Amino acid sequence: MPIPFVAYFKNLLQDPLLESADFxxxxxxxxxxxxxxxxxxxxxxxxxxxxxxxxxxEMGTLSAMQALPFALFGLPSGVLxxxxxxxxxLLASKATFGLALASVPLxxxxxxxxxxxxxxxxxxxxxxxxxGGSAEQVFVVHLVxxxxxxxxxxxxxxxxxxxxxxxxxxxxxxxxxxxxPVALLLDALTFFYAIFSLRRMGVTEAKPEPTxxxxxxxxxxxxxxxxxxxxxxxxxxxxxxxxILFYGYLALSVIFATRVLGLSPGQIxxxxxxxxxxxxxxxxxxxxxTRKLGAxxxxxxxxxxxALVWTLMPLLPRDPFGxxxxxVVAYGALVFIFDCxxxxxxxxxxxxxxxxxxxxxxxxxxxxxxxxxxxxAPVGAFLAGAVGEQFGVRTGLACIAVVAIALTVxxxxxxxxxxxx
Numbered sequence: 105m106p107i108p109f110v111a112y113f114k115n116l117l118q119d120p121l122l123e124s125a126d127f128x129x130x131x132x133x134x135x136x137x138x139x140x141x142x143x144x145x146x147x148x149x150x151x152x153x154x155x156x157x158x159x160x161x162e163m164g165t166l167s168a169m170q171a172l173p174f175a176l177f178g179l180p181s182g183v184l185x186x187x188x189x190x191x192x193x194l195l196a197s198k199a200t201f202g203l204a205l206a207s208v209p210l211x212x213x214x215x216x217x218x219x220x221x222x223x224x225x226x227x228x229x230x231x232x233x234x235x236g237g238s239a240e241q242v243f244v245v246h247l248v249x250x251x252x253x254x255x256x257x258x259x260x261x262x263x264x265x266x267x268x269x270x271x272x273x274x275x276x277x278x279x280x281x282x283x284x285p286v287a288l289l290l291d292a293l294t295f296f297y298a299i300f301s302l303r304r305m306g307v308t309e310a311k312p313e314p315t316x317x318x319x320x321x322x323x324x325x326x327x328x329x330x331x332x333x334x335x336x337x338x339x340x341x342x343x344x345x346x347x348i349l350f351y352g353y354l355a356l357s358v359i360f361a362t363r364v365l366g367l368s369p370g371q372i373x374x375x376x377x378x379x380x381x382x383x384x385x386x387x388x389x390x391x392x393x394t395r396k397l398g399a400x401x402x403x404x405x406x407x408x409x410x411a412l413v414w415t416l417m418p419l420l421p422r423d424p425f426g427x428x429x430x431x432v433v434a435y436g437a438l439v440f441i442f443d444c445x446x447x448x449x450x451x452x453x454x455x456x457x458x459x460x461x462x463x464x465x466x467x468x469x470x471x472x473x474x475x476x477x478x479x480x481a482p483v484g485a486f487l488a489g490a491v492g493e494q495f496g497v498r499t500g501l502a503c504i505a506v507v508a509i510a511l512t513v514x515x516x517x518x519x520x521x522x523x524x525x
Contacts, residue, residue: 126305127247127256133298134260137198138267140291143275144205146376147284147291149358150369151208152222155284160359160497162219164489167355168482169223171347173230175482178475179323181235190243195299197236202295204228209285217285238471245458245466259387266384276373284369326468327476335460336473338519339453343477345511346407346449349504351481352488353414360497365422365431375436382444389444390451399452400524404516406448411508413442418501456524 152158152166184193204225211217244256278287330336361367367375393402417438423431461469492500515521 129301129305130244130247131259131263133301135263135267136294137298138263139270139274140294142267142376143278143287144291146275146358146369146373147279147287148208148222148226149354150279150362151212151217151284151288152219153358153362154369155212156217156219156222158219160356160492160500161489163359164352164355164485164487164492166219166222166226167351167485167489169226170230170233171351171478171481171485173227173234174474174478175480177231177234178471178479179326181238181471181474184235190239190246191302191305193239194236194243195302197232197239198295198298198302201229201232201236202292202299204232205288205292205295209289212285234471234474238474241454241458241470242466270377274373276368276370276376279369279373322468323472326465326472329461329465330469330472330476333460334520335524336457336469338515338521339457340473340476342403342407342511342515342519342521343453343473344480345507347478347481348484349414349508349511350484352484352500352504355485355488356492356497356500359492360417360501361435364497365420365428365435367428367432367435371428371432375432376439378436378440379443382440382442383447385440386444386447386451390448393448394452398523398525399456400520400522402448402452403456403524404512404522406445407508407515408512409441409445410449411505411512413438413445414501414505414508418498418505 149163149166152163158166208217208222208225211221247256275287278290330340358372361372361375390402393405397405420431420434420438423429457469457473458466488500488504491503
């Protein structure tokens with residue numbers, strides 16, 4: 105029997121993990137940043153599409169610029185995280201992200217905003233995601249301990265589901281009423297609050313012992329560790345191909361929703377609110393599905409569900425009656441399935457790779473995995489943008505679907521991932 109939503113949240117709030125004041129503070133900050141991220145996810149591409157009239161190729165470039173830092177800084181960031189405390193790195197990353205976001209409305213008001221400006225902002229956001237995102241993953245392990253990582257991931261997913269439920273609708277309204285640049289400014293404020301709050305944490309983080317090795321040797325050891333590991337290597341191949349597809353989808357999704365389906369920012373926000381329900385469903389389903397199918401089985405099922413969504417997405421028709429009500433419902437249903445699949449894909453993926461890695465390699469493993477899985481993502485964004493420009497957005501999405509189906513078949517038939525507990 106499925107756990108009722110009320111009982112689920114009651115059990116969630118009574119969890120012993122919430123006795124930690126530091127975790128409660130971190131969880132609150134993460135929740136606020138998640139809300140802001142929902143606004144930015146919608147506002148950034150809408151600034152490009154609606155204010156700067158970006159083409160499919162330009163949107164591909166913008167998506168690629170957000171992924172490029174993973175190729176440039178992925179490996180060095182792992183060495184950084186294994187040699188220095190993670191909390192100061194996390195705080196500096198949030199400050200950089202907030203300032204980058206705040207620069208967009210400033211440039212718009214001054215008449216300076218252009219696609220090159222958006223490319224720079226996207227590159228800075230990607231750089232912060234590389235360094236700060238890896239620091240956050242390592243810091244959470246230190247904060248809650250390995251044995252409570254699944255519980256922590258479940259709680260973070262639950263709050264993320266609330267932000268996904270309410271954030272897109274709120275973001276759509278803010279963009280519709282106040283404009284996309286103002287919405288980005290509001291998101292920037294959440295990062296400045298995060299810095300203020302996290303600085304007050306009482307957690308004591310020991311400085312890692314110096315290795316005495318050259319940084320290049322540390323990077324090489326991280327790559328060697330991942331490549332020779334029987335679990336991490338197929339995970340890296342799977343996640344790398346998935347990121348190529350995902351960044352291609354990001355490059356085309358807003359153009360598809362606005363220009364092909366004819367949806368307004370408010371309608372897109374309402375449709376994407378169902379994604380929050382999907383994330384909530386994933387946080388509830390994660391534990392029982394993992395017990396029944398194992399972490400590998402959950403990953404495979406999630407991958408198949410996302411391939412299904414990518415197959416159906418380009419088949420969505422434009423509403424011939426002009427109200428777009430049916431289109432919003434159909435688009436929202438696909439977003440629900442997709443976002444549920446994304447969370448069920450990544451939560452066991454992250455937990456699995458952390459479970460098999462010792463502390464001495466944790467920072468390098470995370471950064472190496474992020475490097476090898478996202479380094480090629482700009483290729484997906486550029487290719488999707490080019491195909492969308494030359495042959496149409498629907499054709500670009502259809503190409504993504506074909507590769508996603510092939511990826512699912514490969515994972516099921518030719519790897520050991522589905523058999524992982």
